[in-house]
Amino acid sequence: MAGKPKLYYFNGRGKMESVRWLLAAAGVEFEEEFLETREQYEKLLQGGSLMFQQVPLVEIDGMKMVQTRAILSYIAAKYNLYGKDLKERALIDMYVGGTDDLMGFIMMFPFLSAEDKEKQRAFIAQKATSRYFPAYEKVLKDHGQNFLVGNNFSWADVHLLEAILMVEEKESDVLSGFPQLQAFKARMSSIPTIKKFLEPGSQRKPVPDDKYVETVRRVLQMYYDVKAN
C-alpha cells in the first residue's frame, strides 16, 4: 500500500473532478481506479465499501470516504486549505457552495439531448454572468487581495478556478466583463501545483464525451433521461 489516497470513479470528471483538483493543488499524489464495468461496481457494493452505494469513493488515511463534500472538506482541512478559523471556514464554505451550484449545471450537460444542450449552455452562461461571477468579482474587488479568503490560498480559490475553466469551455468569452476574475484566473493558473495539473499528462480529465456517458449509464444502469434546467 502506497499510502497515497486512492480514488474510485469513472474515467472522467463528474463528481470526482473537484477532488482531483484539490489534491493536485495541495501537491498530493493520488492513485485512481476507474470503473468500467458493472461487475466492478457490484464488487465494490458487495464488499461494503460504498456507504450509500455510491461513488465517488476515496480511500484516505484508513477511511473509505464517500460523499464528495465530506471528502473535499477533509482534504481541505488536512492540507491547510480551509482558512485559519471558523469564520474563514464559513466564508470558504459559502463560496464553495456557490461554485458547486454553478458546476452542478455543467455536470449534467453531457447527459442531455442535443436540443437541451443548447438550452443548458445558455442557462449556464446566464447564471455565471448574472449570479455567480459578479459575486466573486465583488469579493476580490472589495478586498483587493490575491485570494478569496484571508489573503491566503484556500479550497475556495481552487474551486473557483475549476468553475471558471469549466464555464469557459461552454462559453469562451464569459469572463469578458470580469477583470478581477481574469487576473485571478491568470494568478491561480501560474501556481506551480496548479500549472502542473493544467499541463497535458496530468490526472485532470477532459470534457466528458459520449463514451463517458455510455460508461456511466452502463455501470450504474442509469438509463433515465436527464432534463435541462
Place this chain on the structure above:
Amino acid sequence: MSGKPRLTYFNGRGRMEPVRWLLAAAGVEFEEVFLETKEQYEKLIKDGVLMFQQVPLVEIDGMKMVQTRAILSYIAGKYNLYGKDLKERALIDMYVEGISDLMQMILMFPFSPPEAKEKNLDSIKERATNRYFPVFEKVLKQHGQDFLVGNKFSWADIQLTEAILAVEEKIPTVLSGFPQLQVI
C-alpha cells in the same frame, strides 16, 4: 439588535428547517423574518445581502451567511457539535451528506405534480429503507453507543432525527425494520 441569529426564509420548512433544528438542539435562541411578498425578496436582493440572490439567509456573528451547508457547518463548529477532530468531522460530514440526499427527496415532494406523487413517495420509502436507514442502524448496532459519532451528541444525530421524523410523516411504518433507530 439582540445578538441572536436571525433567519430569513419563507414561513415553512424547506431548506431552513435543518438550521432551525440545529440551533434549537444547541439551545440557541433565534429570530425569524418570514418572506411573504415578492417586494420583500426584491428588497433583499437590492440591498445586496444575498450573495447568490438566494435564501436561506442567516445573520450570525456579524456575517450574512447563505448556502445552507455553510450555515450548518458554522453552527455545528461553533457549538461543539462537529466531533473532536478531523476524522470525527469526516464521519459526521459523510452521515450528514447522506441524510441530506434523502431529505432532498422529501423537500422536492410538495412540488411534484399530483400524478407523480405516489411514485415519488415510493422512491422515498425505497431509498430510506434500502439505502439510508440501514447504514445508521448498522453504525449504532456496531458500536452500541447512544450517538452516531464519538460517543457524543453531534450534528449527525440531530440531522438523522429530523430525517426520521420527516420520513415517518410520509410513511408511518418506515422504522419497522430498524430497532436501533426506533430508540432515537
